[in-house]
Every structure is written in C-alpha cells, then in structure tokens.
Amino acid sequence: MEEVTVNSPAETHRLGRLLGQLTKPGDVICLYGELGAGKTHLTQGVAAGLAITARVTSPTFTLINEYQGRCFLYHMDAYRLSGPDDMADLGYEEYFYGDGVTVIEWADIIREILPGERLDLQLKNVGENKRTIKLVPVGSRYVIMAEELLKLVHAGD
Numbered sequence: 001m002e003e004v005t006v007n008s009p010a011e012t013h014r015l016g017r018l019l020g021q022l023t024k025p026g027d028v029i030c031l032y033g034e035l036g037a038g039k040t041h042l043t044q045g046v047a048a049g050l051a052i053t054a055r056v057t058s059p060t061f062t063l064i065n066e067y068q069g070r071c072f073l074y075h076m077d078a079y080r081l082s083g084p085d086d087m088a089d090l091g092y093e094e095y096f097y098g099d100g101v102t103v104i105e106w107a108d109i110i111r112e113i114l115p116g117e118r119l120d121l122q123l124k125n126v127g128e129n130k131r132t133i134k135l136v137p138v139g140s141r142y143v144i145m146a147e148e149l150l151k152l153v154h155a156g157d
C-alpha cells in the first residue's frame with residue numbers, strides 16, 4: 001500500500017503519535033524492520049498518542065511491557081524469541097484480543113500466531129536519519145486506520 005518517508009526520529013515519533021491517537025482497545029500494530037530501523041521510536045510515539053506519560057523502553061527481558069494511558073498499551077518485542085512456541089506460556093491471546101492496544105516489534109518472528117487482522121508497518125533504514133515506513137493494513141478496520149493515518153501525517157500539526 002502506501003509508503004511514508006520520515007527524515008528524523010522526531011518524525012517517526014510523530015507518525016507513531018498520530019497512529020496512537022487513532023487506535024482503540026483490541027488493535028494490533030506489528031512492526032518489522034532491521035535493528036535501528038526505528039520500531040521503538042515509533043512505539044514511543046504510539047504511547048504518546050495514547051496519553052501515556054511513563055517512559056517507554058524496549059521490553060528486552062520482560063517480553064511485554066504494559067502501560068496505562070487512554071487505554072492499556074502492550075509493548076512486545078519478539079527479537080529474542082526463537083519462534084511462536086516461546087510465546088506459549090505467555091497467554092498472548094489475552095493481549096492480542098484484549099482490552100489494550102498491542103504493538104509488536106520483530107513481529108515476523110511470531111508470524112504464525114499474529115491475529116489475522118492487524119496493521120503491519122515495515123520500516124526500512126534508507127539513510128542516516130531517513131526511514132521509509134510502509135503501511136500494510138490487513139482487514140477493513142485497519143484499511144480505514146491506515147487511510148486516516150496518511151491523512152493526518154500529510155496534514156501537518
């Protein structure tokens with residue numbers, strides 16, 4: 001679908017914030033992209049959009065960090081997992097299909113268990129401070145979300 005180019009960490013944060021403003025409990029956002037692509041920066045923006053004031057850091061050792069703002073934010077990072085089996089004991093369904101917004105870094109590692117409907121964001125490092133973010137909505141709810149997001153991103157605020 002559509003691709004957005006961002007030219008600084010602040011622009012990535014802004015895109016995340018606008019996305020966070022559009023999300024509702026039960027939404028799932030999956031982030032893909034190499035080390036340093038900006039997945040955590042984007043997630044911090046989502047948190048800001050959900051009016052979360054706590055500092056959001058990568059859930060490296062905990063797998064999931066929970067924050068409460070306008071609703072819960074469940075921040076997952078699958079980087080250290082070898083696959084979906086590592087998620088078995090976690091009760092991940094309660095997160096994916098629960099009462100919060102879920103953001104998953106390195107979602108490709110647990111591809112098999114991702115909800116069928118979700119917003120995939122593919123981040124690519126294309127320069128020192130430049131990243132492309134490809135929006136791939138899966139399911140009608142996310143098609144609308146992606147359209148709204150593009151409008152907000154290009155509107156300037």
Ligand SMILES: Nc1ncnc2c1ncn2[C@@H]1O[C@H](COP(=O)(O)OP(=O)(O)OP(=O)(O)O)[C@@H](O)[C@H]1O
Pocket residue numbers: 006007008009010011012033034035036037038039040041042058105128129130131
């Ligand atoms: N446009 C940009 N958007 C986001 N980060 C950028 C951008 N330009 C430069 N950066 C830098 O790239 C790095 C992105 O780090 P971040 O932790 O967000 O990446 P990540 O994709 O979460 O990596 P990891 O896979 O290690 O979790 C930071 O050092 C940030 O300053």
Ligand SMILES: [Mg+2]
Pocket residue numbers: 039040041058105
């Ligand atoms: Mg990260």
